[in-house]
Amino acid sequence: MPDRSRTARARGKNHAAALIATALLVLAPAPVPAQDAPAAVSFTQRGVPAEATAENAVIARERALAAGRRAAWERIAAATGASRTLSDAQIEAMVSSIIIEEERTTPTRYAGRITVNFNPARARAMTGGAGVAEGGAAPPGAPAGEGTAQPRPPAAGPAVATVEAVALYGSLEEWLELRRRLRGGAARIEVIAISTDRARLRLGLRTAPGAAAEDFARQGVSFVPGSGAPGDAWRVGLAGRS
Numbered sequence: 001m002p003d004r005s006r007t008a009r010a011r012g013k014n015h016a017a018a019l020i021a022t023a024l025l026v027l028a029p030a031p032v033p034a035q036d037a038p039a040a041v042s043f044t045q046r047g048v049p050a051e052a053t054a055e056n057a058v059i060a061r062e063r064a065l066a067a068g069r070r071a072a073w074e075r076i077a078a079a080t081g082a083s084r085t086l087s088d089a090q091i092e093a094m095v096s097s098i099i100i101e102e103e104r105t106t107p108t109r110y111a112g113r114i115t116v117n118f119n120p121a122r123a124r125a126m127t128g129g130a131g132v133a134e135g136g137a138a139p140p141g142a143p144a145g146e147g148t149a150q151p152r153p154p155a156a157g158p159a160v161a162t163v164e165a166v167a168l169y170g171s172l173e174e175w176l177e178l179r180r181r182l183r184g185g186a187a188r189i190e191v192i193a194i195s196t197d198r199a200r201l202r203l204g205l206r207t208a209p210g211a212a213a214e215d216f217a218r219q220g221v222s223f224v225p226g227s228g229a230p231g232d233a234w235r236v237g238l239a240g241r242s
Helices: 002-027 057-080 088-094 120-127 172-182 209-218
Strands: 044-053 095-105 109-118 161-168 186-194 198-205 221-225 234-238
Touching: 044 057, 057 088, 057 095, 057 109, 057 120, 057 172, 057 186, 088 095, 088 120, 088 186, 109 120, 161 172, 161 209, 172 186, 172 198, 172 221, 172 234, 198 234, 209 221
Parallel strands: 161 234
Antiparallel strands: 044 109, 095 109, 161 198, 186 198, 221 234
């Protein structure tokens, strides 16, 4: 009889221990799953659509590339959670180069796909550096496009003078190159009107016009007095262009 009593007590203790162990397992906090690291976002955005219609092919291409730059930036902004609204000029200032992947043009329409390479430091400053990795170079064998050479970063300093100028060029390629060089010497560039061979610009200069002419010359841009008519106080063009 004592043996049966001891056996019953042992079984009771084992049952109680099992219940306690089960309760501890139930109450124990579940392991927290490791959070995935945020995916890195490249500063190079490929396959970006660029389309626009305008009164002529030059303006259509300008607007299409501006739309493409914005679409590329919006990809980065969405991936990093950046909510700041940027102007076209602010986005353009972050772009190091654009590579044309494919394009179709008519006298009034431009449609294509582009690769947009952003300057890492400037883009990171706009995103706060959130989850963004260094952008890669253009893929080998990619066709050359606008701004394939890295532009010199604009000198620091706000605009101290604003002038209106007429830009003269002989082709779309000349206009794109002229605008790229102007960014190296002007604090601000605003296109007032544009056609196939000239554009009216409003330039924010970091120095007085006379000194600015020397700065532009170092960028390969001629900056000379114009006719004096309204909107034609100064004329700009690629240096050495006949």
